[in-house]
Amino acid sequence: MSCHKKAYITTPIYYVNDVAHIGHAYTTIIADTISRYSRLSGLDTYFLTGTDEHGQKIEHSALARGKSPQEYADEISATFRNLWDEFGISYDRFIRTTDADHKAGVQKAFLKMKEKGDIYKDVYKGHYCISCETFFPKSQLVDDEFCPECGRATTVVEEESYFFRLSDYQDKLLEWYNNNPECILPKSKRNEVIRFVEGGLDDLSITRTSFDWGVKLPEEMNDPKHVMYVWLDALMNYVTALGYGTDEKNMDYWPARVQLIGKDILRFHAIYWPAFLMSLDLPLPKHIAAHGWWTRDGEKMSKSKGNVVNPKEVADAYGLDNFRYFMLREVPFGGDGDFSQKALIDRINSDLGNDLGNLLNRLIGMSGKYFDGLVKSDEVVQYYKAEIDEVNESLAKLEPLMFEMQLHRYLEELWRPLGVANRAIDKYQPWTMMKEGREAEAMALNGLIANILAKVAIMLYPVMPQVMQEIAGALSFKISNENWSSFIKGDGMLADFTIKKVPPLFPRIEEPLLAHVEPKAEEPAKKDEPKKEGKAKSEVKESEGIALIGIDQFFQTSLKIGTIIKAEEVEKSQKLLLLQVDLGEAEPRQVVAGIREWYSAESLIGTQACVVANLKPAKLMGMKSEGMLLAAKDENGLSLIRPEAPKKSGTAIG
Ligand code: MSP
Numbered sequence: 001m002s003c004h005k006k007a008y009i010t011t012p013i014y015y016v017n018d019v020a021h022i023g024h025a026y027t028t029i030i031a032d033t034i035s036r037y038s039r040l041s042g043l044d045t046y047f048l049t050g051t052d053e054h055g056q057k058i059e060h061s062a063l064a065r066g067k068s069p070q071e072y073a074d075e076i077s078a079t080f081r082n083l084w085d086e087f088g089i090s091y092d093r094f095i096r097t098t099d100a101d102h103k104a105g106v107q108k109a110f111l112k113m114k115e116k117g118d119i120y121k122d123v124y125k126g127h128y129c130i131s132c133e134t135f136f137p138k139s140q141l142v143d144d145e146f147c148p149e150c151g152r153a154t155t156v157v158e159e160e161s162y163f164f165r166l167s168d169y170q171d172k173l174l175e176w177y178n179n180n181p182e183c184i185l186p187k188s189k190r191n192e193v194i195r196f197v198e199g200g201l202d203d204l205s206i207t208r209t210s211f212d213w214g215v216k217l218p219e220e221m222n223d224p225k226h227v228m229y230v231w232l233d234a235l236m237n238y239v240t241a242l243g244y245g246t247d248e249k250n251m252d253y254w255p256a257r258v259q260l261i262g263k264d265i266l267r268f269h270a271i272y273w274p275a276f277l278m279s280l281d282l283p284l285p286k287h288i289a290a291h292g293w294w295t296r297d298g299e300k301m302s303k304s305k306g307n308v309v310n311p312k313e314v315a316d317a318y319g320l321d322n323f324r325y326f327m328l329r330e331v332p333f334g335g336d337g338d339f340s341q342k343a344l345i346d347r348i349n350s351d352l353g354n355d356l357g358n359l360l361n362r363l364i365g366m367s368g369k370y371f372d373g374l375v376k377s378d379e380v381v382q383y384y385k386a387e388i389d390e391v392n393e394s395l396a397k398l399e400p401l402m403f404e405m406q407l408h409r410y411l412e413e414l415w416r417p418l419g420v421a422n423r424a425i426d427k428y429q430p431w432t433m434m435k436e437g438r439e440a441e442a443m444a445l446n447g448l449i450a451n452i453l454a455k456v457a458i459m460l461y462p463v464m465p466q467v468m469q470e471i472a473g474a475l476s477f478k479i480s481n482e483n484w485s486s487f488i489k490g491d492g493m494l495a496d497f498t499i500k501k502v503p504p505l506f507p508r509i510e511e512p513l514l515a516h517v518e519p520k521a522e523e524p525a526k527k528d529e530p531k532k533e534g535k536a537k538s539e540v541k542e543s544e545g546i547a548l549i550g551i552d553q554f555f556q557t558s559l560k561i562g563t564i565i566k567a568e569e570v571e572k573s574q575k576l577l578l579l580q581v582d583l584g585e586a587e588p589r590q591v592v593a594g595i596r597e598w599y600s601a602e603s604l605i606g607t608q609a610c611v612v613a614n615l616k617p618a619k620l621m622g623m624k625s626e627g628m629l630l631a632a633k634d635e636n637g638l639s640l641i642r643p644e645a646p647k648k649s650g651t652a653i654g
Pocket of ligand 1 (some may be wrong): 014
């Protein structure tokens, strides 16, 4: 097999009858992530997105607003482009189907298909759904009238039309699906397509005469009343963007490596598109990858319900990179996803804050305290070979996951090195090493953590470009193809550096930041909203004698999982034990706990407990106590409250 050193990645082109919502952002963010990975790994990459501007639906939307279709398309197309620019989407071309070179390319393609004998003229009799821009045979309509896709009434059309001999491509298409198991991803979708095509294909009407907002037929056809069917026009964008039929200088990017689409437009991309390409004697894309749909708080999003999530609003409130991470991590590719602020906040606080952000803070804390911020890598392998090997093993699994669209698994796998790093600190205890004068080991541990963070930052860069560059900055290296080759493919290590302190990258979010995006029933009061009169802090409502508090009050208490790494009896006290508890911070906390009657010191070492982590330090028998363990006591004695299964030290409870 020849090695295609170029990678062409496309999104669908978006209709200009509406502004971008989270579904559009999702497709674009996936494509941007793959493109960034592709460039990072040294492939010559071309990333295409754009807008789909012709057709009856757009013509209607424009007229309804008293605008010409072109004016209207200019306006909405610009909103997409501006949003992608604000989001830093790394597209190489933003194509518009109203671009002159695109229109010329579509006309060339029409002529080529005609020469090939794939186009003939006839009369189309049938039903057309303007909203879906799709023809349907009567047999597929609901109650003989309504669109099987969107449920809207169809219009009866009887007009002269050119047809594409799609039926001739049935066998060739089936051969393609069968010989290329990964041509349609996820594979379950490929099976759906195969079943559909096996059922037989009708020829496709590819021109219209009843409206005018579209690409005209080539002059050579001498048939000016026809415009191209919008899907022929639209699909062709993937090659006209590279110059097909005009200036073909970028055509060597074709065939595409990945063409991203939503599951609703699979039929057009998995059947019509490859058939058109075969007719044009062009090679077929490597992957057509169909993702699922986003709902909001369990409901389909629609303008009429007023529950459409605005991606810019979410990114502004929660951080663009956090939003990108959430979308890609939350749903397995191909499955449907549900957007809720709760799920987003959980991902930010837990995956990003606890696992990643906290690790950087621990490194800043450790290296700052023991080595004036200096981090050296020269003895990492000598002391921590097992950890480095485990990390490299995870990293080696990542690339195929990216190109096969297993992005949630990519991220899951990428969290394993973070686990290795966090566990190494708990296990090797740099504070103990320093007390015992094992400085070289402690420095090597610093180096281990820094190198793991650097490797993770490189591989996470395609998903979270801004924040990973900040992490790289703190570690004094650059995210680049050279460093990808060295740290990911080779066994390169960071040069000695002095760590730069950065403000916390993922400050904990305690409550939804967008009040109006919350489901109505549970809408919480905004943080800074004045409290309603007569309702003092914890007296909102009394129920069975217990003062009810709001969630915000609850979250004022920081509860965390702590690992008891040392425990000793306090001389002169029958009640107190002196504990060292690891809360995932640079140093363990000292906690004086009145639990000696129920627990021996030895029995506690290595166990976990729930800790109140933001209590003001207190002194008990002259000893500083920097936290409190949660426990429950009844007539049978006292039990510590512990997680059901071991959790990483410092994991937030809530
Ligand atoms: N113009 C056509 C595509 C032509 S490609 C040659 C089109 N445009 S669209 O604007 O309606 O949709 C574009 C993409 O957005 C599709 O891939 C679609 O799946 C995706 N989404 C629209 N709503 C969505 C969700 N609620 N969730 C996820 N993606 C969704 O179709």
